[in-house]
Amino acid sequence: MISEDIEAYLREHEQKDLLRFITCGSVDDGKSTLIGRLLHDSKMIYEDQLAAITQASKTSGTTGDAVDLALLVDGLQSEREQGITIDVAYRFFSTDKRKFIIADTPGHEQYTRNMATGASTASLAVILIDARYGVQTQTRRHSFIADLLGIQHLVIAVNKMDLVDFSQERFDEIVADYREFADKLNARDLRFVPMSALEGDNVVNPSERTPWYFDGGYEGVPLLELLETAEIAHDSNLSDLRLPVQYVNRPNLDFRGYCGTLAAGILRPGQAVKALPSGKTSTVERIVTFDGDLEVAYPGQAITVTLADEIDISRGDWLVEDEANIPLSNVFEADIVWMHDTALETGKLYDFKLATRDAAGQISAIDYQIDVNTLEHRVADHLDLNAIGRCRVELTTSVPLDDYRRSPGTGSFIVIDRLTNVTVGAGMVHQMLETELPYEFRAHDSKADVVWNRSSVTPAMRAQIKGHRGKCVWFTGLSGSGKSSLGNALEVELNRRGYHTMLLDGDNIRHGLCKDLGMSEADRTENIRRVGEIAKLFADAGIIVITAFISPFRADRDAARKLFNDGDFIEVHVDTPMDICEQRDPKGLYQKAREGKIKDFTGINSPYEVPKAAELTLKTMDHDQKELVNQVIKRLSL
Ligand SMILES: Nc1ncnc2c1ncn2[C@@H]1O[C@H](COP(=O)(O)OS(=O)(=O)O)[C@@H](OP(=O)(O)O)[C@H]1O
Ligand SMILES: Nc1ncnc2c1ncn2[C@@H]1O[C@H](COP(=O)(O)OP(=O)(O)O)[C@@H](O)[C@H]1O
Secondary structure: OOOOOHHHHHHHHHHOEEEEEEEEOOHHHOHHHHHHHHHHHOOOOOHHHHHHHHHHHHHHOOOOOOOOOHHHHHHHHHHHHHOOOOOOEEEEEEOOOEEEEEEEOOOOHHHHHHHHHHHHOOOEEEEEEEOOOOOOHHHHHHHHHHHHOOOOEEEEEEEOHHHHOOOHHHHHHHHHHHHHHHOOOOOOEEEEEEOEOOOOEOOOEOOOOOHHHOOOOOOOOOHHHHHHHOOOOOOOOOOOOEEEOOEEEEEEOOEEEEEEEOOEOOEOOOOEEEEEOOOOEEEEEEEEEOOEEOOOEOOOOEEEEEEOOOOOOOOOOEEEEOOOOOOEEEEEEEEEEEOOOOOEEOOOEEEEEEOOEEEEEEEEEEEEEEOOOOOOEEOOOEEOOOOEEEEEEEEEEEEEOOOOOOOHHHOEEEEEOOOOOOEEEEEEEEEEEEEEOOHHHOOOOHHHHOOOOOOOOOHHHHHHHHOOOOEEEEEEOOOOOOHHHHHHHHHHHHHHOOOOEEEEEHHHHOOOOOOOOOOOHHHHHHHHHHHHHHHHHHHHOOOEEEEEOOOOOHHHHHHHHHOOOOOOEEEEEEOOOHHHHHHHOOOOHHHHHHOOOOOOOEOOOEOOOOOOOOOEEEOOOOOOHHHHHHHHHHHHOO
C-alpha cells in the first residue's frame, strides 16, 4: 500500500495503537537475529538493505546459505559501540494490528544506564534466554532493571530451541527457574515463548516443531502475536489526575493557557482542579491542542488547558483534582540509576528535575546499593557509573511528588550536575519521608520537629543475614478462640524449621508495655497501636513476629497492616464460635462477665468486628492444631 496510496497508508497507521518495547539480551542470545527477523517478516526492510545483507551473509554471515538477519542490526550496532556515548537505538515496525517501537540496548552490565533509559518509556520487555544456558545472571539483571522501571509485561523468549531439539522438558525447566526468581518482581504479566529466531520458529509464525506449546499449558502463540495483543491500555494511571505545567502560554491578554503532557488521569472540560503547591482551585474551561479542542484527554497527550479563574500558576506546578490531598515533600527515598563516570557523591549539591519542576538538593545518604546481578543489597558510600542504589534525597524546597509505581511521570526525576549541566542520574521515587500538607491543611504541632533517624544497616540487609524477611502473623479472635495456643504452636514449628521468631501475646504485653491500659475501646485501640509498632520493629529486624491479641476493631488491625509492606502482614482470623469459647472459658472470664463482674467483655458487652479480608480464616472446630499451623505456614510463603 505504501507505494500505491501513501495517504491511505499513513491514515491507517495513525489509527493503530503503539507498543513501545525493549529487547534485553546480548547478540549471543540471538537478539539481533530476533530484531532482524521481526523487521524482515513484517516487511520493514528496504529492498536494497535486503540485497546488501544477502550479499554480506555470503561473505561474513554465520548462517550458511540463509540470509543472516543479525547483520542488519549488528551493522548499526558496531558503529554505535565505537562512539563514546552509546545511546539507545530505536527501531520502528508495524503490523496490521499495531505499531511498534523497539528500544534496542546492548546487554552487558556496562550498558545498564542505556537499558534503564530504553526501559523508561517501554510498556513491555522481551527478555531473551539462550535455551542451552537457561536463566543467567544477565537474565536476572535485565529483568530487575525492567521491573525497576515499572514495566508490567515481560515476555521471556527462550531462543535457540533448535539447539535443544525443541525439548519441552528443557523449556519447562527454564520456565520454572524463571518463575522462581520472578516471585521477587512486581511485573504482573509474564509470558514464555519457545523460539528459534534464526529459523523463524514462533517469532512470527507458529512452529510445527513445538506442538506441545500449542496444546494447552502455555500461551500457544508466536512472539509477534504476544506483542500485538499485550493489554497495555490499562497500564497507565487513569484515576489520579496529574498535569505538570510545562509552560504558561500568554500570547495576548485574552488567552492564558497552561501547557503540559498529561501524566496521569483523564481530563475533561468542566473538571474542578487545584494547582499545587498553592492549593488554589478553579475549573477547566477548554482543552486546546494543535488539532482543535478536545472533549477528553488521556495520559501521554500534550495539551493546553484554560481555566475559568485567573489563578497564579507557573512552570513546574501541577494541576490535580480539586479533592486530591497530595502532601508536599522535600525528603524522600528513591531508586537512583547513576549514569555518569563521576560517581554520585552524598552531600553534594545537585539540580533535580522532577516532572517539569527544577529544584536544588542533595542525595544525603545511600541506604544500600543493589547488586544488579545477584540483587543483593550492599553498603555503599558512593555510586559508580551504572550502579543502582536506594537513596535518600533532600531538596531545598517542598514539592508535590508521587510514588513512581503509581504515576511514573510525576514520580521520577533526573539528577543534573550543576557545573556541567549534564544529566548524571535518573531516579524513581519510592517513598516520601518527610511530608507537609499543602496550603490550608497545614497546622503547627510540636511533634513536627522530630526527625526520623536512619541506620546504615537496612531491613533488607538484616533479612539477608537472617536468611528470611521479617513478617507479621496477626492472630485475631475472641477470648478463648485459640489465638495463644495457635501462636505458640506456630512459633514452635517455625523455630524447629530454623526461622527467627518472636511471639507477642495479649496477656504478657498487658503486664509490661501496656500495663497502663484497660479494656475500654480507646485503651484497646492504643494497645493494638503499640503492638503494631512493636511488631513492625521486630519485622524490620528480620524476625517473624506472631501476635495473639483479640484486636476487636477492624480499623485498628488495618492501621497495623499499613505499617508493613504488601504481603508481609498476614491477618489470621481464629474463627471459633462464641458459644464454644464460652464453653472453654479457661480463665473463667466469660462466667464472670455473665455475672456482670466484668464490664466491656468482648462478645458480651463489647463488640468484636469480624475481619472482612483476612488472609486466612481458621476453624478450630474442624481441624486439629497441626493442620491449622500448616495452613499458616503455607500462607506465609517463606
Ligand atoms: N473485658 C475483657 N475483654 C476481653 N478480654 C479481657 C477482658 N478483661 C480481661 N481480658 C483478658 O485480656 C486478654 C485480652 O487482651 P488483648 O490485649 O488481647 O485485648 S485487645 O486486643 O486489646 O482487645 C484476654 O486474653 P485472651 O483470652 O487470650 O484473648 C483476656 O484474658
Ligand atoms: N484448636 C483448638 N481446638 C480445641 N481447643 C482449643 C484449640 N485451641 C485452643 N483450645 C483451647 O481453648 C482454650 C483457649 O485457648 P487460648 O489459646 O488461650 O485462646 P485465646 O488466646 O484466643 O484466648 C484453651 O483451653 C485451649 O486449650
